């Protein structure tokens with residue numbers, strides 16, 4: 257379904273700001289799977305999702321999605337297959353346009369847009385039903401600009417927009433990180449519901465061990481641009497928050513060791 | 527009264543310019559100086575065709591096409607060659623200056639003796655009223671001016687309705703979103719670069735019509751007629767926004783037209799009161815400067831009061 261083969265990316269190559277956020281990442285995700293991606297700050301999680309979405313061209317490696325080799329597809333072309341929710345609630349919606357208009361944009365994700373009226377009656381009826389399911393009272397405010405809503409409300413709508421046309425792949429990048437705990441729980445509940453109902457293949461980045469332990473059927477933990485640990489099947493089901501924290505600690509120690517070895521080498525040989 | 531009719535007519539014609547600027551400035555957040563060149567381009571093409579006895583309606587449409595081409599070039603410079611939007615506009619405007627001189631073959635083409643939309647209006651006035659002058663609420667006005675005003679009004683209303691309709695279609699909604707949040711709309715499958723090119727083409731196309739109509743109304747096309755038009759359009763859009771006080775699409779479009787008319791009336795009054803015409807551009811620039819800076823200054827003065835409310 258989704259295959260990521262040994263992908264590499266370097267930003268600002270050859271300058272003082274050179275970063276290598278992806279150093280040979282591979283994933284193989286069957287249809288309907290729900291992968292949770294963990295990892296420290298700067299370990300390359302968002303860059304991995306951006307690579308899959310096609311935000312930038314890869315240096316190396318290939319990406320196959322739903323039977324297509326999408327490696328050379330531009331972002332707007334891949335959008336036909338991918339629904340996305342971003343960390344920042346401001347990224348996923350057009351603030352000066354109404355809830356209804358944002359939804360009208362999403363319902364034609366990846367399809368031709370013609371000179372037909374955007375806000376048809378059918379669309380409004382469908383939208384009202386779907387928004388009602390969020391139980392946020394937004395169904396009476398469809399004409400309001402999205403910019404006037406709270407972050408949680410915007411994320412809920414973005415999730416709805418990303419999934420109203422069933423995507424082959426759903427990408428969630430810390431989509432609850434900017435929310436207060438109550439809204440975050442609410443969004444996670446909605447996320448679970450939507451993924452279950454439409455049997456969506458999902459990649460979700462999170463910093464919450466709790467979410468990682470409770471959600472999904474597989475986990476990868478990233479470290480310095482590559483996958484450090486993978487858990488699947490029964491392993492994943494057995495995994496508890498403490499186990500995950502222990503793995504994190506291990507990575508942290510390994511990193512310190514790396515740094516001290518580097519320092520040692522530098523002292524002795526340079 | 528003649529003065530008022532004239533100011534209204536020019537204000538209406540230039541409202542096409544304001545609508546064009548609304549698209550580039552408000553939808554895409556670009557100050558697109560291409561319009562200085564494309565308004566002249568529209569006028570030049572139209573004038574040359576009219577002098578060569580082409581149907582004036584076709585000549586006006588050719589002015590639109592000229593504007594579309596100019597806007598497309600600016601759009602391509604921005605989207606494909608990643609040149610800074612302001613610089614792209616400056617490049618195309620500068621290039622158009624020479625193009626316009628080539629199109630016209632000289633720096634000024636008079637149209638007074640040629641068959642244009644204005645002569646059509648004159649003839650229509652004659653046949654409707656049977657008289658070169660008509661009594662309008664106690665004022666004697668020339669039927670030519672009156673019919674011209676009405677015809678221009680009809681065109682502007684059509685343009686506004688067309689634009690409103692377009693921006694409510696799937697395509698137009700996506701175009702507005704490309705300006706509002708490019709990252710989001712790209713993730714929804716829109717080729718933002720292409721939409722930006724289309725938007726600038728449409729914007730400059732409207733400006734091209736404004737040029738074509740202006741040339742026919744004032745009876746000549748001139749290589750210098752575009753200078754400062756972008757600031758003029760910005761002033762109209764900004765006045766329109768303060769009139770309607772709203773970002774809603776319909777009101778914004780109406781506001782751009784109303785702003786253009788009001789601004790032209792203010793200018794006519796100022797000139798009547800003895801403003802030196804040479805100072806007009808300076809005054810316009812100062813006006814736009816004030817309109818851009820004042821709201822921010824006011825906000826800064828309010829902030830200390832607003833902050834505790836916002837954080838509670």
Ligand SMILES: Nc1ncnc2c1ncn2[C@@H]1O[C@H](COP(=O)(O)OP(=O)(O)OP(=O)(O)O)[C@@H](O)[C@H]1O
Nearest residue numbers: 267268275277295296297298299300301302303304
């Ligand atoms: N477009 C870019 N240009 C330059 N550097 C980039 C770009 N995108 C990401 N990076 C760099 O790549 C590294 C990895 O970033 P990334 O956002 O993938 O980390 P992350 O795992 O998502 O971290 P976080 O948990 O903080 O979100 C960082 O050092 C970041 O600065």
Ligand SMILES: [Mg+2]
Nearest residue numbers: 301302303430
């Ligand atoms: Mg990230």
